Amino acid sequence: MASMPTCHHCDATHTAEELTRHERPGVVLVHCPDCDCLLGRYRRHGDAPETDRLREA
Numbered sequence: 001m002a003s004m005p006t007c008h009h010c011d012a013t014h015t016a017e018e019l020t021r022h023e024r025p026g027v028v029l030v031h032c033p034d035c036d037c038l039l040g041r042y043r044r045h046g047d048a049p050e051t052d053r054l055r056e057a
Helices: none
Strands: 022-023 029-031 040-042
Touching: none
Parallel strands: none
Antiparallel strands: 022 029, 029 040
């Protein structure tokens, strides 16, 4: 069973599905839906990094 995140600002506890997510290039920001406090920042897998210089051979 997965643990439920608790906001360190307002002490609200939510399931992962209830959290607010904002996707930015290469990163996902996760916020508390009650007070909008940032709970975490996660790298998005599968996005090419900005420094990717791969070229067709």
